[in-house]
Amino acid sequence: MGAEKTEGKRVIPWVVLALWIGVLAAVSPFAAKLADVQHDRITDYLPASADSTKAARLQEQLPGGESTELVLVYHRDSGLTPADRATAQEQVTRVAGEHTLTGTPRGVPSDDGTTLMYPVASNEPGTDEKQRDAFVEAVREEAHSEGGLTVEVGGSGALATDAGKVYESLGGPLLYTTVAVVAVLLILIYRSPVLWLVPLVVAGVSNYLSMGVAYGLNQAFGTTVSGQSSGIMTILVFGAGTDYALLLVSRYREELRRFERPLDAMRAALRGCGPAVLASSGTVAAGLLCLLAADLNSNRAMGPLGTVGVLCALVAMLTLLPALLVLLGRRVFWPLVPAYGSTPKARRSLFAAMGGSAGRRPLTVLAGGAVLLGTLALGTLNLPGTVKQEDAFVDRPESVAAMRTLGRAYPEGSGQPVDVLTPAARTDATLAAIRGTEGVADVREGRTGGGWTEISVTAAAPPQTAAETATIERLRERLDGSYVGGASAQQIDLKDTNARDRTIVVPLVLLSVLLILVVLLRSLVAPLLLTAAVVAVWGAALGLGGLVFGPLFGFEGTDPGLGLLSFVFLVALGVDYGIFLMHRMREESLRGAEPAAAALTALRTTGGVIASAGLVLAATFAVLTNMGLVQLVELGFVIAVGVLLDTFLVRTYLVTSASVALGRRMWWPGRLSRAPEPRPAPAREPVAG
Structure with missing residues (x-):
C-alpha cells in the first residue's frame, strides 16, 4: 500500500507538466494576437474625462475621421532664396495633389527669412x-x-x-535584452551550467501565458493594451517571476539536505516559502x-496587465518550476x-557581518x-519640469528637429494648432469668442459633421x-459647451490628471499593502515599519x-x-522583499528564538537570496x-535604483536594526509581542530516605 502511495506521488x-503543455496549446492562438490589439494613439494614454480626449473622440466621428496634422518646415541658414520658395511650393502642391487635405496649405514665412512653414x-x-504612419512617410518622401x-x-x-517606431522596438529588443540580462545573472548566482536555464524557461512560459491572458482581457473587457503597458508586463514577468524562483530554489536546496527524495524536499520547500511568495505576489x-x-488611460491600463504578469509568473513558479526541478x-x-544528510560549509557571509554590525x-x-x-x-x-512632447525622445527624430527649427524661427508663434470642437449651431x-480671446493669433473653420464643427486655432x-x-x-473658460484639444491641450490634461490620480491611487x-501585511504578519508595528x-x-x-x-542624461523634463x-512599483515590489525577510523572522520567533537572534538569523539565511532577487x-x-523614450528611461532608472537601495540598505541594515531595537514590540499587538510564559519546573520525585 505504501509503495502504491509513493508511486502515485511520483506521477504528480x-x-x-502535462497540464502546462495543454495550457500553452490552448493559449497559443491568443498570445500571438496581442500585438494586433496594441495601440499607442494619444487617446490610449489620455485621461478619459478630459476635454482633449472628448475632442479627439469627436474628431474621429467627423467626415474622414480624425485628422493627422503635419508641419512642413523649409529652412536655409543663410536665408531662403526665390528658388527655395518655388521648390517648397512645388512640393506642397504635389502633396496636396496626391493626398486628401482638409484645407489648402498656406506658407507662413519667418521674420528673419530663413524658414517657411506649411501646416498640412x-x-x-x-x-x-x-495608415497614419504610411501617410507621414509618404509626405516625407515627397517633401525632401x-x-x-x-x-x-x-x-x-x-x-x-516617430513615437510609434520606438514602441514597436519594445517588443523584440526589450524581450531579448531582458532574457539575456536574467540569464547572465542566474548563471552567476547559481554557478551551474544547467540550473539557470530552468527558471528562465519557466519565466518565458509565464510571459507567453500572460500575453494570452492579456489578449483575452482585451477581448472580454476592452482593456487598453499599449506599448508601455505590455512592455512593463514583460519586465514584471521576468523580474518578479525570477525572484520567486530564487526564493523557492534556495529553500529547495536547503531541504534537499534534510530529505532523501526530491519530491519530499520540494513539498517542504513549498510549505516553507509558499506563504511568503503568495503574500508578496x-x-x-x-x-x-x-x-x-x-x-489616466495609460495608468489605468497598467493595472490589469501588470497584475496578469505577476500572477502568471506566480502560478508558473509554484507549479511548473517545482515539477521540472523534481523531475530533473x-x-x-x-x-x-x-x-x-550533508551540511553546508560554514562561511562568514557578508550578510552575517552586516547583521552583526x-x-x-x-x-x-x-x-x-x-x-x-x-x-x-x-x-x-x-x-526638471514637465517634459515637452518634442523632448520626449532620447535621440532626436526628424519630427523633433522640425519642431526645434520652428521654435528658433518663430520664437513668438506656434506651429502646433489648438483644436476646438463646438456644436455646429454655435x-x-x-x-x-475665439477671436476675442487674448493670445490667439489665427482662427480657421474646419470640418462639420454629426452636429459638430472643428475649428483650428493658432496661439501667438x-x-x-x-x-x-x-x-x-482662457479658451476653455470662455467656450462653454465646446471642447479644446490638440497636442498642447493633451499635455496639460496629462499633467493635471496625473496630479489627480496621485491623490487617489497613492x-x-x-492602505491595501498595509492590510495585506497586517494579515500576514499579525502585527501593526512591523507593517507600518515596512x-x-x-x-x-x-x-x-x-x-x-x-x-x-x-x-547627466541631458533630459529637458520629467x-x-x-x-x-514609480511609487506604485517601488512600494509593491519593495514590500516584496520585506515579506521574505519578515516571514523568516517570524518563523524563527515561533521556534522560540529571541527577537534579536530571530532578526539576525533571518538576515543570514535570506540575505543572499534577497540580494540576488534584488x-x-x-x-x-x-x-x-x-x-528610446524619456518616460521609459526615467521610470526604469528610478525603479532600478530604488530596488537596489531597498535590497542593500533598507532590508539588510535598517529593517534588521529596527527589529533588534524594537525587540518583541515589532510584533505588537500579536502574541509574539508578549514574552513567553515561564514553563513550570518538572516535579521532582521524593528521594527515599
Whole structure:
C-alpha cells in the first residue's frame, strides 16, 4: 500500500507538466494576437474625462475621421532664396495633389527669412495607425531636402509616428535584452551550467501565458493594451517571476539536505516559502490593481496587465518550476549538488557581518540610514519640469528637429494648432469668442459633421509654454459647451490628471499593502515599519533621478506619470522583499528564538537570496533605460535604483536594526509581542530516605 502511495506521488510532477503543455496549446492562438490589439494613439494614454480626449473622440466621428496634422518646415541658414520658395511650393502642391487635405496649405514665412512653414492636415489616414504612419512617410518622401535646402516634417502626426517606431522596438529588443540580462545573472548566482536555464524557461512560459491572458482581457473587457503597458508586463514577468524562483530554489536546496527524495524536499520547500511568495505576489497585484482607480488611460491600463504578469509568473513558479526541478532531480544543481544528510560549509557571509554590525549599534545604523535617505530625497527639488512632447525622445527624430527649427524661427508663434470642437449651431458665436480671446493669433473653420464643427486655432505663443497654456485655459473658460484639444491641450490634461490620480491611487496603494501585511504578519508595528521604509526608498530614488536626469542624461523634463508609477512599483515590489525577510523572522520567533537572534538569523539565511532577487529585478527594470523614450528611461532608472537601495540598505541594515531595537514590540499587538510564559519546573520525585 505504501509503495502504491509513493508511486502515485511520483506521477504528480508529470501530471503538472502535462497540464502546462495543454495550457500553452490552448493559449497559443491568443498570445500571438496581442500585438494586433496594441495601440499607442494619444487617446490610449489620455485621461478619459478630459476635454482633449472628448475632442479627439469627436474628431474621429467627423467626415474622414480624425485628422493627422503635419508641419512642413523649409529652412536655409543663410536665408531662403526665390528658388527655395518655388521648390517648397512645388512640393506642397504635389502633396496636396496626391493626398486628401482638409484645407489648402498656406506658407507662413519667418521674420528673419530663413524658414517657411506649411501646416498640412489630412483625414485620409483616419484613426488607423498604420495608415497614419504610411501617410507621414509618404509626405516625407515627397517633401525632401535638396540643394542645401533643409526640409523637415514635424507636427503632432509626425511626432506620433516617430513615437510609434520606438514602441514597436519594445517588443523584440526589450524581450531579448531582458532574457539575456536574467540569464547572465542566474548563471552567476547559481554557478551551474544547467540550473539557470530552468527558471528562465519557466519565466518565458509565464510571459507567453500572460500575453494570452492579456489578449483575452482585451477581448472580454476592452482593456487598453499599449506599448508601455505590455512592455512593463514583460519586465514584471521576468523580474518578479525570477525572484520567486530564487526564493523557492534556495529553500529547495536547503531541504534537499534534510530529505532523501526530491519530491519530499520540494513539498517542504513549498510549505516553507509558499506563504511568503503568495503574500508578496498578492501585495504587488493589489498595488497594481489600485491603478484601476486612475483616470489616466495609460495608468489605468497598467493595472490589469501588470497584475496578469505577476500572477502568471506566480502560478508558473509554484507549479511548473517545482515539477521540472523534481523531475530533473539533484543533478540539476551540478556541480554544487546538495547531498542528503550533508551540511553546508560554514562561511562568514557578508550578510552575517552586516547583521552583526546592525545588531551591535541598531539605533546608530537607523539614524545614519534615515539621514542618508532623507538627503537623497532632497534631490527631488532638482527634478526638471514637465517634459515637452518634442523632448520626449532620447535621440532626436526628424519630427523633433522640425519642431526645434520652428521654435528658433518663430520664437513668438506656434506651429502646433489648438483644436476646438463646438456644436455646429454655435459655430459663429464660438468663432467670435475665439477671436476675442487674448493670445490667439489665427482662427480657421474646419470640418462639420454629426452636429459638430472643428475649428483650428493658432496661439501667438510657442507650443507648450506657459503663455500658450494660459491661452488654452482662457479658451476653455470662455467656450462653454465646446471642447479644446490638440497636442498642447493633451499635455496639460496629462499633467493635471496625473496630479489627480496621485491623490487617489497613492492612499489606496498604502492602505491595501498595509492590510495585506497586517494579515500576514499579525502585527501593526512591523507593517507600518515596512511601509514607511519603502516610501523612504521611493523618495530617495526619485531624488537620485533629480540629480542625474538633467545634469547627466541631458533630459529637458520629467514625465508627469513618473511619480505615481514609480511609487506604485517601488512600494509593491519593495514590500516584496520585506515579506521574505519578515516571514523568516517570524518563523524563527515561533521556534522560540529571541527577537534579536530571530532578526539576525533571518538576515543570514535570506540575505543572499534577497540580494540576488534584488539584483535581478533591478537589472530587468534597468533594461528600460536602453529604450528610446524619456518616460521609459526615467521610470526604469528610478525603479532600478530604488530596488537596489531597498535590497542593500533598507532590508539588510535598517529593517534588521529596527527589529533588534524594537525587540518583541515589532510584533505588537500579536502574541509574539508578549514574552513567553515561564514553563513550570518538572516535579521532582521524593528521594527515599
